[in-house]
Amino acid sequence: MIQAPQTTFNRRDIHQQVTDTIIQQLEKGVIPWQKPWNGAENRLMALPKNLTTGKKYRGVNILLLWTSAFNNEFLTDEWGSFLQWQDKKEAVRKGEKGTMIVYFDTLEKEEDGELKKIPFLKQSVVFNRCQLASYDSAAENPNLLNDTSLVERIEQVDKFVTNTSAVIENLGFGAFYDRDDDKITMPYKEAFNNTEHCTATEGYYSALLHELTHWTGNSKRIDRKFGDNVYATEELVAELGAAFMCAEFGINVAEKSNTAAYIDYWLNVLKDNKHCLLTAASEASKAVDFLQGLQPT
Known part of the structure; x- marks a missing residue:
């Protein structure tokens, strides 16, 4: 059985973890929502999406994945968990680190004889297609970058x-x-x-x-x-x-x-x-x- 890469996050406040990730970028002089490109400065990354559902990530996860893509020079917008890639018969390269994303889940709790659902924030880990053992940047053409010259009217x-x-x-x-x-x-x-x-x-x-x-x-x-x-x-x-x-x-x-x-x-x-x-x-x-x-x- 293939084991997932070791990814550790401490148990401190997830809100603080997410905010600190973006603060670190700002302290480097990088504005994650202002320059969502990779490589050449005039090349733009698309919104990140999940490989299994095809859905684009939302909210703060866009910033977390853009930041990871920028720092690691990932050239694709496709992300998935270790198990999602495994289901596609793909393997994450040994030593690759995952990127944290967050989502809301609910916890059922009984109060005054009523079962109430309480929302709370959870974290998960995803990997970019560029982190796969099969990925060859020279051979693959992700076709994700925009070279179109913009004109006066769009x-x-x-x-x-x-x-x-x-x-x-x-x-x-x-x-x-x-x-x-x-x-x-x-x-x-x-x-x-x-x-x-x-x-x-x-x-x-x-x-x-x-x-x-x-x-x-x-x-x-x-x-x-x-x-x-x-x-x-x-x-x-x-x-x-x-x-x-x-x-x-x-x-x-x-x-x-x-x-x-x-x-x-x-x-x-x-x-x-x-x-x-x-x-x-x-x-x-x-x-x-x-x-x-x-x-x-």
């Missing part, structure tokens, strides 16, 4: 946004969502310039998808509400929602004008609130699901 994204019926005005030089007026304001397209890391077109659309994520939180839609740290959590939801959609459309997320200050800000937020990241990532996936639900079948 018709696929325009249709996606139009189908939401969100009210969008191009006015001035600021991008924001007004919750009271339920309206998105975007800068004139002429205000966006090409940078070292993305084109003006990518900058425009990543900003638009950021504001569109904010738009989903209105009481007419998802009615997104938070307790403490409302502003920071909502901003992170918009950052992640834009990053998830940009990955789907093959768009680079525009780099912030002051990356060091930007990273420092998020480090302080995450260190102060270990729940912020998981909450924001989960809500970002819900926002993307909502927007996708507004598209024609």
Whole structure:
């Protein structure tokens, strides 16, 4: 019988483990939701998916798997547990380390004569296809990287946004969502310039998808509400929602004008609130699901 590779995680708070993983990336100057690529800087990784179900991972698991792919230079978006790969007659290479993902399970507990289901966070371990003994990077062509040159107008994204019926005005030089007026304001397209890391077109659309994520939180839609740290959590939801959609459309997320200050800000937020990241990532996936639900079948 083949034994699974040894993967050890200590028993400390899973929320803290997940948050620490992302904090380590930020402290290295890497923003996991801003640069989800591998290898050459203009090549994008797709959203990670499970090899057995074919479903794309959601919420904070996207960030955990993007981070692992970035650090280990994995070139595929396909992940599975040791047993899932074994079922496919594949073997994980000896010495390979798995990547932690998290999910919610329920615990049944009797209270006042009633059986109640209590949700709690669990962790699991997955491996990328690149970690298989059979994987040959020179022979395989994952076809996961996007080399398409972006033009002024990205018709696929325009249709996606139009189908939401969100009210969008191009006015001035600021991008924001007004919750009271339920309206998105975007800068004139002429205000966006090409940078070292993305084109003006990518900058425009990543900003638009950021504001569109904010738009989903209105009481007419998802009615997104938070307790403490409302502003920071909502901003992170918009950052992640834009990053998830940009990955789907093959768009680079525009780099912030002051990356060091930007990273420092998020480090302080995450260190102060270990729940912020998981909450924001989960809500970002819900926002993307909502927007996708507004598209024609």
